[in-house]
Amino acid sequence: DVKVTQSSRYLVKRTGEKVFLECVQDMDHENMFWYRQDPGLGLRLIYFSYDVKMKEKGDIPEGYSVSREKKERFSLILESASTNQTSMYLCASTQGGDYGYTFGSGTRLTVV
C-alpha cells in the first residue's frame, strides 16, 4: 500500500513562528500536494509539485511556501504563522491517471 506520512498529527505554534510541515511518500510518486481543510470550505489547494525542485501555486498560496528537494519529500512552510492559518493540513501524492490521490493522516495545526 502507498503510504503518505505526515510528521505530526497535532501541532501548536505561536503567532510569528516559522512552521515546517513535513510529508513523505514511499511509492515514487511524482506529484505531491498540500491542502488545507476548514469547515464549510472543503479542501483548498495551497501548493503542488510535479517533480523535484518544481512547485506550482494552488488556490491559496499566500503566507505559505514549499520545498521539494527529494522526490519523496514535500515540505510546507509557514513563514510567519498567523491565527488564520489554524487548520487541518493534508498532504497527498499520486502517480496520476485513475489511481487517485493518497492522503496522509493530516496535521491539525493551531496557531495561538
Next chain:
Amino acid sequence: GQNIDQPTEMTATEGAIVQINCTYQTSGFNGLFWYQQHAGEAPTFLSYNVLDGLEEKGRFSSFLSRSKGYSYLLLKELQMKDSASYLCAPDQTGANNLFFGTGTRLTVIP
C-alpha cells in the same frame, strides 16, 4: 475553472439506501473521483468513473453522466460506519491537481 455542487448534509437510516448527488462544470473532463472522509481523518479513495454508466463495488456504486455533468454515489445496506463526508472531485483535462467539492456529510441513524 471548476464548479462543483453537492448537498451539504444528508441523514439516512441504518440498512437503507442513500444517493449522494454531485453536479459539476469543468473545462475539459477526464473522469470523476469519489472520496470518503471520516471525521478527523484523511480522505480515502472510493471510485473513479471515466465512462458513462454505473459501476458497482460491493455496497457502493458510482454513476456518471458526462453529457449532463452529473454523478452520484449510491450506498446500499447502510451501516453506522458509513457516517462520513463524501467528496466529489472532477478530474480536469490538463490539470495537475484535483479540485474537491465541499463534500456531503452523511449521518446514519439507527
